[in-house]
Amino acid sequence: MVNCVHKFGGSSLSSSERYQSVAKIIIGHTQPGDCVVVSAAGKTTDTLVSLWQSYQQQDTQAVADILLQLNNHQSDLIEQLLQADLKRSALKTLLEELNIIASLAQSEQLKEAQLLAHGELWSARLLAAYLQQLNVHACAHDARLLFTLNDGELRHAQNKLQCNSVIDANKVNVVTGFIAANTLGDTVTLGRNGSDYSAALLASYCDAKQVCIWTDTQGVFSTDPRKVKKAIKYAKVCRTQANLLARLGNPVLHAKTLSPLKNTNIKLAVRSSFDVQASPTHIVKEGLAKKKRFITTLQNVDLLTVEGLSEGEVASVSQLIQHSLHHFNHNGEVYLVVPAAQTYQVINYFAGRANISESNLNGCAVVAPEQVIGTLKLQALEVLAEQTIKPRFVHQDNGYVLLLTDQFIDSDVQSTLHDKLVNKGQEIAIIVAGLGNVGGVFIHQLADQFERLSGDFSIKLVALVRSQEMLFNPSGVNPQTWEKQWQLEAKKYQSNDLLNAINELDYEHKVVIDITASEQFSQLYTDFVQSDCHLISANKYAGTAPTLWYQTLRNNLAERNLHWRYNTSVGAGLPINFALADLQNSGDKITRIEGVFSGTLSWLCSKYDGSVAFSELVLEAQKMGFTEPDPREDLSGRDMQRKLLILARELGVDLELDDISLSALMPVELAKGSWDDFIGKKTQLDAFIEEHAAAAQAKNAVLRYTGLLEITCDKVIAKVGITYVPNGDALANLTPGDNIFVINSKWYSDNALVIQGPGAGSEVTAAGVHSDLYWLVQNLK
Numbered sequence: 001m002v003n004c005v006h007k008f009g010g011s012s013l014s015s016s017e018r019y020q021s022v023a024k025i026i027i028g029h030t031q032p033g034d035c036v037v038v039s040a041a042g043k044t045t046d047t048l049v050s051l052w053q054s055y056q057q058q059d060t061q062a063v064a065d066i067l068l069q070l071n072n073h074q075s076d077l078i079e080q081l082l083q084a085d086l087k088r089s090a091l092k093t094l095l096e097e098l099n100i101i102a103s104l105a106q107s108e109q110l111k112e113a114q115l116l117a118h119g120e121l122w123s124a125r126l127l128a129a130y131l132q133q134l135n136v137h138a139c140a141h142d143a144r145l146l147f148t149l150n151d152g153e154l155r156h157a158q159n160k161l162q163c164n165s166v167i168d169a170n171k172v173n174v175v176t177g178f179i180a181a182n183t184l185g186d187t188v189t190l191g192r193n194g195s196d197y198s199a200a201l202l203a204s205y206c207d208a209k210q211v212c213i214w215t216d217t218q219g220v221f222s223t224d225p226r227k228v229k230k231a232i233k234y235a236k237v238c239r240t241q242a243n244l245l246a247r248l249g250n251p252v253l254h255a256k257t258l259s260p261l262k263n264t265n266i267k268l269a270v271r272s273s274f275d276v277q278a279s280p281t282h283i284v285k286e287g288l289a290k291k292k293r294f295i296t297t298l299q300n301v302d303l304l305t306v307e308g309l310s311e312g313e314v315a316s317v318s319q320l321i322q323h324s325l326h327h328f329n330h331n332g333e334v335y336l337v338v339p340a341a342q343t344y345q346v347i348n349y350f351a352g353r354a355n356i357s358e359s360n361l362n363g364c365a366v367v368a369p370e371q372v373i374g375t376l377k378l379q380a381l382e383v384l385a386e387q388t389i390k391p392r393f394v395h396q397d398n399g400y401v402l403l404l405t406d407q408f409i410d411s412d413v414q415s416t417l418h419d420k421l422v423n424k425g426q427e428i429a430i431i432v433a434g435l436g437n438v439g440g441v442f443i444h445q446l447a448d449q450f451e452r453l454s455g456d457f458s459i460k461l462v463a464l465v466r467s468q469e470m471l472f473n474p475s476g477v478n479p480q481t482w483e484k485q486w487q488l489e490a491k492k493y494q495s496n497d498l499l500n501a502i503n504e505l506d507y508e509h510k511v512v513i514d515i516t517a518s519e520q521f522s523q524l525y526t527d528f529v530q531s532d533c534h535l536i537s538a539n540k541y542a543g544t545a546p547t548l549w550y551q552t553l554r555n556n557l558a559e560r561n562l563h564w565r566y567n568t569s570v571g572a573g574l575p576i577n578f579a580l581a582d583l584q585n586s587g588d589k590i591t592r593i594e595g596v597f598s599g600t601l602s603w604l605c606s607k608y609d610g611s612v613a614f615s616e617l618v619l620e621a622q623k624m625g626f627t628e629p630d631p632r633e634d635l636s637g638r639d640m641q642r643k644l645l646i647l648a649r650e651l652g653v654d655l656e657l658d659d660i661s662l663s664a665l666m667p668v669e670l671a672k673g674s675w676d677d678f679i680g681k682k683t684q685l686d687a688f689i690e691e692h693a694a695a696a697q698a699k700n701a702v703l704r705y706t707g708l709l710e711i712t713c714d715k716v717i718a719k720v721g722i723t724y725v726p727n728g729d730a731l732a733n734l735t736p737g738d739n740i741f742v743i744n745s746k747w748y749s750d751n752a753l754v755i756q757g758p759g760a761g762s763e764v765t766a767a768g769v770h771s772d773l774y775w776l777v778q779n780l781k
Ligand SMILES: NC(=O)C1=CN([C@@H]2O[C@H](COP(=O)(O)OP(=O)(O)OC[C@H]3O[C@@H](n4cnc5c(N)ncnc54)[C@H](OP(=O)(O)O)[C@@H]3O)[C@@H](O)[C@H]2O)C=CC1
Pocket: 433, 434, 435, 436, 437, 438, 439, 465, 466, 467, 468, 469, 515, 516, 517, 518, 520, 521, 538, 539, 540, 568, 569, 570, 571, 572, 599, 625, 626, 627, 628, 629, 759, 760, 761, 762, 765
């Protein structure tokens, strides 16, 4: 049984390395019986087309040169991928075929479709042989034995039988895309993007569950991501909108690709063969996805009026010019949008029934939910007017508006249109993990914040996650009544349940807000990023993870244009990360940061005067919500060590956590065992502190816990630990619970920049997380 039909385009097979990547994907994503449809490798079809043109021009030298070029390219791929007999046999077959082409050209018997078919035949055979070499049970199929057309119409019943008898249920079936045969057995081609169509046809004939188009983009975007930085990748797009986009010339999917899937439950996914981890876009049946907003540009098109145009004719002429065409009724006339290069072919086809109404047009189409199209049309006209672009032809229809202009819509105009028309009205899904001291207050503050945040976006709290249970509701949880909903609907979950649910969310933007203190949860960040989630962390684990993991996470975020905010991970609500970024962005160079970066240790050291046992103060700090869930994370200095590392990384200093020297504010042996064990030995802690306090006093100083990061040209000093601060020093007089960051830089060299204030506490920290969320929303605009 065919579970999935995968399709790899030419760019996915452009070199031997790409073949190797594709083979890896196949090994990881297929099961026996699945099909893999392939296009011609790299630019092979273009080369074959120029061979055909040279042949028609009877340029024998060019024909010979191009044959040599094809031979070199294919032999290189074979040499680099295959070994021993597989290699010898592939090279022999290639040579025989190229000789046949040369002699057919010489005897003037070359046929175009038959010539072009070689690109796909070579890819399918090479990929199947390479998979066999990797011990995968694979075989190659020539689609001319699967798909037959009669007078341009597919013979569905016969093809279904052919496919079901030929496809091998025990192997990975590598099938040529793009080609089919007519009833005489001659080769015919299926048109531009024909391999996508082949994959969809094969899936429908074999009753597959899914088609997966592996391509060089990550999915379907709101607009061209190469031109508009803020283009949004959609997780789901409905077939109607995908079809409309294809007819309007959007290159990601061809309208024909979707046609075999009509009236079936076959799923279609578009995903990147260059970034296998990235989440795909699913093209789903009507009603299974919200309607999205898109801007697609048109370049060099003509507008024809056609008398008595039928749907069948649109399909036939599209097939003829190998291009999806869009037609519509406007003021009683039927119009067809045609690429200018093909206009005369189309006019000839209609034999006197088609006339050019407008020619040499550019412009754009805005595709969006029906109810907002009218407004978007006016906004688009306004943006174009600001750019002194006056449309020559405007047509508004169900779910789109077409604005055809003389001027080309460049990427600046496209970005402005996108900002004004697409960015507004987007939805942001918020997933909050951690509902303890800080998380609880954050949710409580969220209800009021919604109003402030919702000016441009519709924001929904879709998930609340604790260590064992979660409440997930894609339509939104009310932050005012979440506790009640939690009692009724929260369920036990595993990480995969959470990841799958997030992946399925049909929102333009998703943000995971991590207010846990869990290392295990932070390790899911890479998965969240694969599902296109922005991140906000109060949790310090990801920011202090080993450099390799941390850097990979940062790279993945950057590749997907995703943001990561973590201001509260250092200094709670104090704007320390903002300040450091601001200084560096304005050209300053920070050389030293010294201070107290722990609210708990600041409070404990300032409060301790010997009248109350230190361990009692620890319990009080815990109650006040200052400490980490296990206060030994604070007492050990580990929490402050993490903060120093986060600061160092902000300054571009490459350190691992254990590169920062540390002395603990407790006997090290108390770090072992449970919290109850620790409490059982609390007198050891009290004695340890008493001793240090006395030693400090003897030096006319007080006990403090401080951190230092010093960056000189040849070394970095990074340490946290116990210090005896002279009475009268600013650090000695710190308000209990305050953090202080004394920053020296090129511009603040003698007179340091000081940031000081409460460095822990659920209210200030929750407010700091809101500040990160607000920043994110502003930056998504
Ligand atoms: N307190 C403060 O002043 C500041 C705290 N922070 C940081 O904020 C974070 C939260 O601190 P705080 O609220 O005090 O901690 P709490 O211990 O009060 O709350 C932690 C929450 O995280 C949840 N949790 C634990 N493990 C997981 C997991 N694997 N998956 C999902 N949820 C999990 C817990 O769930 P459950 O309820 O099931 O146990 C709990 O709801 C910490 O990282 C801390 O360092 C940052 C700045 C200041």
